[in-house]
Amino acid sequence: MITSPIGGPGIGYFPPNIDVVVYNRSTATAPGVAFAIGDVVQLDLTDVGQTAGASTTGATTVNTPYGAEGATAFSNAVEPTAAGIKAGILGVCLEPIAVGSKGRIRLQGIVDSVFVIAASGSVAPGAPLVATTAKNLDLVLAVNERIIGIALSSTATPTTRTLGGAVLFNGITGFGMEGGS
Numbered sequence: 001m002i003t004s005p006i007g008g009p010g011i012g013y014f015p016p017n018i019d020v021v022v023y024n025r026s027t028a029t030a031p032g033v034a035f036a037i038g039d040v041v042q043l044d045l046t047d048v049g050q051t052a053g054a055s056t057t058g059a060t061t062v063n064t065p066y067g068a069e070g071a072t073a074f075s076n077a078v079e080p081t082a083a084g085i086k087a088g089i090l091g092v093c094l095e096p097i098a099v100g101s102k103g104r105i106r107l108q109g110i111v112d113s114v115f116v117i118a119a120s121g122s123v124a125p126g127a128p129l130v131a132t133t134a135k136n137l138d139l140v141l142a143v144n145e146r147i148i149g150i151a152l153s154s155t156a157t158p159t160t161r162t163l164g165g166a167v168l169f170n171g172i173t174g175f176g177m178e179g180g181s
Helices: 082-087
Strands: 018-024 040-043 055-057 060-062 076-078 090-093 102-111 115-117 128-131 137-139 147-151 167-170
Touching: none
Parallel strands: 018 076, 115 137
Antiparallel strands: 018 102, 040 076, 040 090, 055 060, 090 102, 102 167, 128 137, 128 147, 147 167
């Protein structure tokens, strides 16, 4: 996978899109959660050694076979956790993904539609966005939050979960931490 920025036909930066195929994996904490286009999800890096689509319930691991596709911890997606939004690898669903099914997510690049909510104020171009455990992006609300998106379009005061406009997204390394003022 090449992730270096590539100059385009004109002036400016053309961010590369990094898309991957993942399995929607049920967990003991979030059984049976389907993902919609625009949902923010997390790669389940705790799933080392399990097969794709595995479901963990307590100490019992139930594996759902998906063939010899070389599944790793980087192939299972779950709902974001509090720890995951700080230091995990996040993506945005590019298509609906039913539980136990495969689908594409974007780990980095420009996302045309993502769920956004803003408890206070409107989302304006250039606004820093953070992930929530409710599969949304939100305006920065506190210090020490990892910024993973920069709004590229306006979304007028989305106080409820709204499928918003374009976002420059980086769920791998993010754009830094909110330091506060």
